[in-house]
Amino acid sequence: MRRAHTVEEIRAAEAALMATLPEGALMERASTGLAHHVADLLGSCYGRTVRLLVGSGDNGGDALHAGAVLARRGCRVEVRALSESPHPAGLAALRAAGGRVLEAGEAGRRPDLVLDAIVGIGGRPGLRADAVAALAEVAGVPVVAVDVPSGVGVDTGELPDGGGTHVTADVTVTFGTHRVCHLVDPAAAAAGAVHVVGLGGPSGDLALPPSAVTALQAADVARLVPRPGGADHKYSRGVVGVRAGSARYPGAGLLCVAGAASGLAGMVRYVGDDVVGDRVRSQHPEVVGAGRVQAWAVGSGTDAGARRTLQEARADDVPLVVDADALAHVTDFGGPLASAVVLTPHAGELATMLDVSRGEVEARPLASARRAAETFGAVVLLKGRRTLVADRDGDVRVSASGTPWLATAGAGDVLTGLVGALLAAGLTPYDAASVGAWLHGSAATLASSGGPLVAGEVARAIPAAVRALTPGAARG
Structure with a gap:
């Protein structure tokens, strides 16, 4: 580290x-x-x-x-x-x-x-x-x-x-x-x-x-990535629920599911727009419908339904990762959001949440992420060239993995699903956000091979990024 x-x-x-x-x-x-x-x-x-x-x-x-x-x-x-x-x-x-x-x-x-x-x-x-x-x-x-x-x-x-x-x-x-x-x-x-x-x-x-x-390195990520034991089954490995996508933004739901269904949790449930649900089941037949979950990934592409989806997920009192449209509603309900929350804004979204200019956040990302973590009582994952993950106590992890090609539409939706899977698998919000950010960048580097990529390719490369964390790295 x-x-x-x-x-x-x-x-x-x-x-x-x-x-x-x-x-x-x-x-x-x-x-x-x-x-x-x-x-x-x-x-x-x-x-x-x-x-x-x-x-x-x-x-x-x-x-x-x-x-x-x-x-x-x-x-x-x-x-x-x-x-x-x-x-x-x-x-x-x-x-x-x-x-x-x-x-x-x-x-x-x-x-x-x-x-x-x-x-x-x-x-x-x-x-x-x-x-x-x-x-x-x-x-x-x-x-x-x-x-x-x-x-x-x-x-x-x-x-x-x-x-x-x-x-x-x-x-x-x-x-x-x-x-x-x-x-x-x-x-x-x-x-x-x-x-x-x-x-x-x-x-x-x-x-x-x-x-x-601090900044996690490959050996640190290898130690933190959840790995199944011989007695594990799909439920014990964690069930992540996804509430994402809408008729206007169906792709966001598909990409969020793709990040969640990368194999790090035992099961993925999709709850949301029927049209998006049909597409999810067509592309990800392993994904099932409503039921009990250990964590929710909420907000990507939910458009006008963002407030409702966040409220419904919050009612389960399980860890949440909140993205995109739902970020505007994190303070709508009073009291703590849930038992554990990760917020995943980019600079523009965080500026709106803090009522400052985007330029202020981009000029002072460390101070802004820390302020947001304290203000909202949550772990804040501020996306950027150097993604910052700020805990409520002021600790911050910097993720330097990735490639400039990762600046592509839908990449954040994949990240939200990935962090949700890590939460469901039992990582703390701080670890889930920082490991998720690192794996997301590593997967993008693998998928890119130095050239352009699209968000779906990042999701498909997550298993390879985990495999690249060799047993030797896990002991390092």
Whole structure:
């Protein structure tokens, strides 16, 4: 599992580790790891030029010491200093290795790679004018960010308000652990590929507390996916009910059923529009009609019947996953929705639920998902490039699986059915939503193979995504 920590947590852990090490040892470890990653990206150091954009503090020190390592390996290393007092020891090491600081107004060589060390984890969103100018000098050159892309919100995953400037990196090299901005959009998109350099503390690395923002990996999903035992039968594996689709949107009902009928629950029941029901039974003969269920998937394509279908499902007092049209009615009935609820809005739907603009949700997805989970007393699955699953206690899981081709009509209906099946199979709402989001993305990647896909193909690929979670992964 990838764990992202706050600036305060990281600083406390680094201070504790530094107390056990000789002076400068932690920076030496960080800068050496950084230099190795840069050298790997360059392929060969000889004859290559690296530009360091360096502010003050330890972030600049990491870059300067890394620059010294690269200079000793044959790189031409030039520094654009954006502070009157760059890290003294780092600057001395760089100069001793043959690197040089550019004078004000000096253009320098066109670099092969830029190292962004303008500000570190203590920086605030946005950049000063001199940093903006320094970035403009090297526009189009690949950028490696040191620790975090300068100018992003480290603990929030947000970008500067009002279109302020920030670094967009191709690669970010960080130290000890992920920061929130590495996992959460929109800042995660500015971080590029993230590599973590271990700092090698006495117990392996930084001693950090449990983190509130995490990202499941394949091994975590393998441990959580419900698997039948030898004594299980269709009822013990869970029965999921689907109330989805309408005369206007029959496809939504079919796709929601397809996600639910992917094999993770023992039985699927469909209750809804008769025409949709006929189509469901034609395409999914294993699906049956009304009866007792362990969870409901409600709302996809229910149109004018959304309120009624939600009310009927809520009356059973079983876990619910609520999507699309039904999201507008989650507060209509007073009191808690049910024993356990997952809400699955996209940014526009969540904006309506919170009475804010869509732009507000897209700019602050982490804060918005947490606010919604607290407001509605439910797990909130906010769909996006980095889907967020927020629990009521503030914990958030980020799902980075998937492909841009997943942005296709009906994909959310499949996800709703899939999460419903996982709820019926016995997962908690938090686990069902986060495992469902991960499997949904993985299935889309398999179905796409790098090209276009439609929602039905995602549903059909879910069993393959589960099979890809090998027994070895389950033990990992």
